[in-house]
Amino acid sequence: VTRWRLLLEYDGTGLVGWQRQTNGRSVQQAVEEAVERFSGETVTVVAAGRTDAGVHALGQVAHFDLTRPSEPDTVRDAVNFYLKPEAIGVLEASVVDDAFHARFDAVERSYRYRILNRAAPATLTRDRVWFVPVPLDAEAMRRAARVLVGRHDFTTFRSAECQSKSPLKTLDELDVVRSGEEIVIEARAPSFLHNQVRRMVGSLKLIGDGKWHAADLAAALAARDGTRSGPTAQAAGLYLVSVRY
Amino acid sequence: VTRWRLLLEYDGTGLVGWQRQTNGRSVQQAVEEAVERFSGETVTVVAAGRTDAGVHALGQVAHFDLTRPSEPDTVRDAVNFYLKPEAIGVLEASVVDDAFHARFDAVERSYRYRILNRAAPATLTRDRVWFVPVPLDAEAMRRAARVLVGRHDFTTFRSAECQSKSPLKTLDELDVVRSGEEIVIEARAPSFLHNQVRRMVGSLKLIGDGKWHAADLAAALAARDGTRSGPTAQAAGLYLVSVRY
Secondary structure (H helix, E strand, C coil), rough: CCEEEEEEEECCCCCEECCCCCCCHHHHHHHHHHHHHHHHHCCCCCCCCCEEEECCCEEEEEEEEEEECCCCCHHHHHHHHHHHCEEEEEEEEEECCCCCCCCCCCCEEEEEEECCCCCCCCCCCCCCECCCCCCHHHHHHHHHHHHCCCEEEEEHHCCCCCCCCCEEEEECCEEEEEEEEEEEEEEEECCCCCCHHHHHHHHHHHHHCCCCHHHHHHHHHHHHCHHHHCCCCCCCHEEEEEEEE | EEEEEEEECCCCCCCCCCCCCCCCCHHHHHHHHHHHHHHHHCCEEEEEEEECCCCEEEEEEEEECCCCCCHHHHHHHHHHHHHHHCCCEEEEEEECCCCCCCCCCEEEEEEEEEEEECCCCCCCCCCCEECCCCCCHHHHHHHHHHHHHHEEEEHHHHHCCCCCCCEEEEEEEEEEEEECCCEEEEEEECCCCHHHHHHHHHHHHHHHHHCCCCHHHHHHHHCCCCCCCCCCCCCHHEEEEEEEE
């Protein structure tokens, strides 16, 4: 048996997210079916991050096992061939140690969130950004974001469906940068709670449009109360950028 | 009567191009209908560049006349409102001199062409790039492109349907830069022949994959023969970036 690692990129639009669901097409199902059509073997594909419906990936990592040997470029090209016409691509395929686990061995996840902050709605970036027409103060968002960096109880920013045993997480980076008409938020941590990035972004947006001050964000964090978060930012602006092992 | 100028951005996917056609929805029709629904007036909207089906715009410029006065931000927001759900956006609306003509007064057009040059097909940039899996030598393309800069008879690179009176055009810039997995080509000229950018890009691609040398490109140009061009690069990778007056 050979354990394979895939580096995956996908457009989450119209998909129900990474994990198999009964209510629509998932990235997991699409990748498993493509591997099965190529290899003739039944596989389970395990990913580093179980992205939600509509969330994109630039560098998702996944693993699965195959009995018969293949060349890395063959696996990459064949899986890409059978993935058509899905907007899911294998950037790299590589053989890894039998013990490698895409989810449990990951030591850091990096996410990006893109806000389109201008008067005109998204056209070429539709389904790729959160469109916010009211002018946001990115510098105020950047300063306030520091409050969330570090080891905290992030109960305020977890969804009701979050399955994590503990709400204690260490946030290593939460940066906010304006790049022309976009505000880009980079978040990096060993792991995140369910909806944590989207709730942090929804809360930072309240700072950006002046509804909240930095102290309100600190108070929301300290409250450890899910009802104290800003709204959950929409899925379309979120990208799983990379996973570190 | 007030003459209005619009700065427009659009996703050309699924549209028949700028100009009204009987076989599908055009950008012109969508913008004219949105202006008419807002103003109650019948208008003709004239654009700087009549982009083809599937071609995108980051900075198309257009003009039209309205009898009743309005504020610029009102025109921008109202036209955007009535453009929904089209992937067409008004970035700016402004009042211009009665004599302003979006097409005839333009002194320079800038186009960008994006090639995705990697093994995996486009996912998040699908319909936004030309996917070329074979590795291209961007530096060779950049050097060869110099042959086309300047004042030349571009008959080789015009389509059979080109309505321009003369094939003589001055190409001020044709730059090729690799940016990660993408090769980006920037072209700038007072005006272009029909399909000129896409034919130049299709020819440069032959340089990039080693089928042509720079001398072949020079010979193709000198031949002034449409059958000597490389293939026409697909519409999805082309963007009208800006128009100068």
